[in-house]
Amino acid sequence: MADLSIHAFVSGRVQGVWFRQSTKEKALSLGVQGWVRNLNDGRVELMATGEEQAVLQLEAWLSQGPELANVAEVISDRVDSIDAPQTFEVR
Template sequence: MAKICIHAWVSGRVQGVWFRQSTVEQAESLGVTGWVRNLPDGRVETMMYGEEKAVRQLESWLSSGPKLASVADVESEVLEYEEQHEGFLITG
């Protein structure tokens, strides 16, 4: 199965609502590696690596996020896959 990398930015009420931790939990359950972080402008940024089906599932989950979140938009782009990440971390 093909491996992909997706870089995404999530806007809306996504900080202070356990978005990053919930993203880690979703990623780990799907076997996706990468990272997630809050941005100064109020968005959440994430980089996701793994099997295409699993990464696409996580990308889809970003549209709703955890229960307390209110997602307004998800922007994403597919990047060249690089096998250099272990686990899924909260950064920044």
């Protein structure tokens, strides 16, 4: 199965609601590598790479996020490749 890499921005109530840690836990459970971080404008940014179906599952999960989040929008682009850590980390 082919690998897939994405670069995504999530907006809404996504900071201070355990979004980054929940994203890390979801990614690790799917075997996806990459990172997630808060941005100064209130959005969350992430880069993820891994087996195509796993990355697509993570991408779909971003629209919902953890229980306390209120996701307004997910903007996600496919990218050729990313310089990902060997795990998934919160930055």
